[in-house]
Amino acid sequence: MATDDTIPITVEFSGGLELLFANQRKLTLSIPTYNENRTRSNIAFLVQHLCDNLMKDPRKDMFVLDGTVRPGILVLINEADWELEGEEKYEIQKGDNILFVSTLHGG
Amino acid sequence: MASSTIVESLRKQIASCEAQLKDLRRQLAEAEHYQQQQREQDSLHQTTAAYSDPFTHDMSYGIHDDFRSEVFAALSHVEVGSPSRKWPLDKTEYKRYGRQLIMPEIGLQGQLCLKEASVLIVGVGGLGCPAAAYLVGSGVGTVGLIDGDIVEESNLHRQVLHSTASVGMSKVDSARVALNSLNPNVRLVAHPSRLTSESAISILQDYDVVLDCTDTPASRYLISDACVLLGKPLVSASALRTDGQLMVLNYPPRPVGDPSGGPCYRCVFPKPPPAESVVSCGDGGILGPVVGVMGVLQALEAIKLLTRQTNEVFRHVEPKPADPPTLLIFSAYSNPMFRSIRLRNRRQKCAACSAQSSVTPEALKSGSLDYVQFCGTISPINALASNERISAENYAKIRLEVNPYTGMEPDKDSHILVDVREKVQFGLCSLEGSLNVPFSTITTTLPNLANTWHNDEIPQAQGWVTELKNHPEKPIFVICRLGNDSQLSVKKMKELGLDHSGQRWIGDIKGGLKAWRNNVDREFPEY
Numbered sequence A: 001m002a003t004d005d006t007i008p009i010t011v012e013f014s015g016g017l018e019l020l021f022a023n024q025r026k027l028t029l030s031i032p033t034y035n036e037n038r039t040r041s042n043i044a045f046l047v048q049h050l051c052d053n054l055m056k057d058p059r060k061d062m063f064v065l066d067g068t069v070r071p072g073i074l075v076l077i078n079e080a081d082w083e084l085e086g087e088e089k090y091e092i093q094k095g096d097n098i099l100f101v102s103t104l105h106g107g
Numbered sequence B: 001m002a003s004s005t006i007v008e009s010l011r012k013q014i015a016s017c018e019a020q021l022k023d024l025r026r027q028l029a030e031a032e033h034y035q036q037q038q039r040e041q042d043s044l045h046q047t048t049a050a051y052s053d054p055f056t057h058d059m060s061y062g063i064h065d066d067f068r069s070e071v072f073a074a075l076s077h078v079e080v081g082s083p084s085r086k087w088p089l090d091k092t093e094y095k096r097y098g099r100q101l102i103m104p105e106i107g108l109q110g111q112l113c114l115k116e117a118s119v120l121i122v123g124v125g126g127l128g129c130p131a132a133a134y135l136v137g138s139g140v141g142t143v144g145l146i147d148g149d150i151v152e153e154s155n156l157h158r159q160v161l162h163s164t165a166s167v168g169m170s171k172v173d174s175a176r177v178a179l180n181s182l183n184p185n186v187r188l189v190a191h192p193s194r195l196t197s198e199s200a201i202s203i204l205q206d207y208d209v210v211l212d213c214t215d216t217p218a219s220r221y222l223i224s225d226a227c228v229l230l231g232k233p234l235v236s237a238s239a240l241r242t243d244g245q246l247m248v249l250n251y252p253p254r255p256v257g258d259p260s261g262g263p264c265y266r267c268v269f270p271k272p273p274p275a276e277s278v279v280s281c282g283d284g285g286i287l288g289p290v291v292g293v294m295g296v297l298q299a300l301e302a303i304k305l306l307t308r309q310t311n312e313v314f315r316h317v318e319p320k321p322a323d324p325p326t327l328l329i330f331s332a333y334s335n336p337m338f339r340s341i342r343l344r345n346r347r348q349k350c351a352a353c354s355a356q357s358s359v360t361p362e363a364l365k366s367g368s369l370d371y372v373q374f375c376g377t378i379s380p381i382n383a384l385a386s387n388e389r390i391s392a393e394n395y396a397k398i399r400l401e402v403n404p405y406t407g408m409e410p411d412k413d414s415h416i417l418v419d420v421r422e423k424v425q426f427g428l429c430s431l432e433g434s435l436n437v438p439f440s441t442i443t444t445t446l447p448n449l450a451n452t453w454h455n456d457e458i459p460q461a462q463g464w465v466t467e468l469k470n471h472p473e474k475p476i477f478v479i480c481r482l483g484n485d486s487q488l489s490v491k492k493m494k495e496l497g498l499d500h501s502g503q504r505w506i507g508d509i510k511g512g513l514k515a516w517r518n519n520v521d522r523e524f525p526e527y
């Protein structure tokens, strides 16, 4: 039920992060349009929301460290590095695709 | 502001002049080539003329034109074979590279670019082997190989240059043998040791392009820093399980402080990941073709970089700005398997490539930059007290021998053996009578289960807790692959109250199944 109160988005995980989310590579979900401070939900909100509500693994620091995604994770908003979009402050839009990629090191 | 415009404009002018110069050189080469051909034809005709005199006098009549042309052909054939006639490539090279030579992307000039080029491959493993094979196959003039490891049997499913016979040999030597038989025209340079911060600059400086085929964050930062300082493009790839990633970094390789250069590894990942989050192929697993795909793509990107000039200058293709930096993600079990992600440009405050850079050649050479420390290390897990642990040998006595004090027969039912490896690994081999409770299940089990039954998954996940609670009198022995997860599992089991406030013994088997194999049962499989 995508009303004006919620924003439907797609969240994807790659590079092993899916293992923290019960092996799901793609999630379709709705997040509140406004968070408790009555400000638009942004990436920072989404990250906390995923960590608190959807992450199955108790090792939260594998995803979030010091209040933001841990080093070694790229956040990609609609196929582009989040640094091009305003990072954590990017306000999530209807239908956005947010991809979290953990860097790999094997070779 | 104005000075940066001037710098930019001068740079463009230089690039344009260089392109013109290259074009002129090509025209000169072509003109010389034509001149040479003309000379040969002229001398051929003179020779023929000298011979043709007697022909016209008394023998020419009655000699068939076909025969004459055969004579010319024979004479000209001698000419072609003589050393005076210079083709840009050796006859065998035309044959060997023929299939790529006829492609407009390569052509004669592209092949000459490859022949003049040198590529350094750091790491001759799952990425480096296929990358090296294709680059050597394509006729890159010089290929350098760095690796300090020796070939192990567990490498062979993916490290395609090494063979069963080369197990125990250094990877660099093993690769040299294979690559030399693939293409003896290529000069191979061996660096049979690990790349260090002190040696990085002096080794990398001799090459045009560097391929990062290593497997640790520390080496990735080191290679990137050295490439930035030396102005070398870097083709970086990695792979784990069913996923791979590829980036072309520091391209274009502009000087440190020039924001128009391509981003470096530090721009993309300014901080290293926590050491606990880094999973190796040995722990996480790797599918051979997955890492193979990534290595092949590295070779492809290197060939594209090395022949790029050719396309612009000789095919008169409009010089395009370099492609925007991207991360290519390969995911073997996703659909589509490939996706390309637009990366950021150079980071304004990058520690390596920005004007505020703190990474200098001197710091690198002196070894004052400790990459291993920068990336952190995992200290060996030591979570349990000594009375919570038992050696594999002593556990074997419990299983296999009569108790010398009580005279009791050994009994597997006297205790519970919990194997906390993941289900797939447990399926490969396990000790008889052991109960499999995967580590991932244990860590995700919540302490106060009774209150959190709102989710379908919880009762299933807590089944193992109930099962273990059903036999409160039996001690629990926990085993895993190497003896790390078992310690954490023991702690967690105690937190979950399975030790009945200390009434039941719960402990782990030190060193896990590895110790069991080394000290008790040599027949237990190693994987």
Ligand SMILES: [Zn+2]
Pocket (backbone or CB within 6 Å): B263, B264, B265, B266, B267, B268, B346, B347, B350, B351, B352, B353, B354
């Ligand atoms: Zn940088």
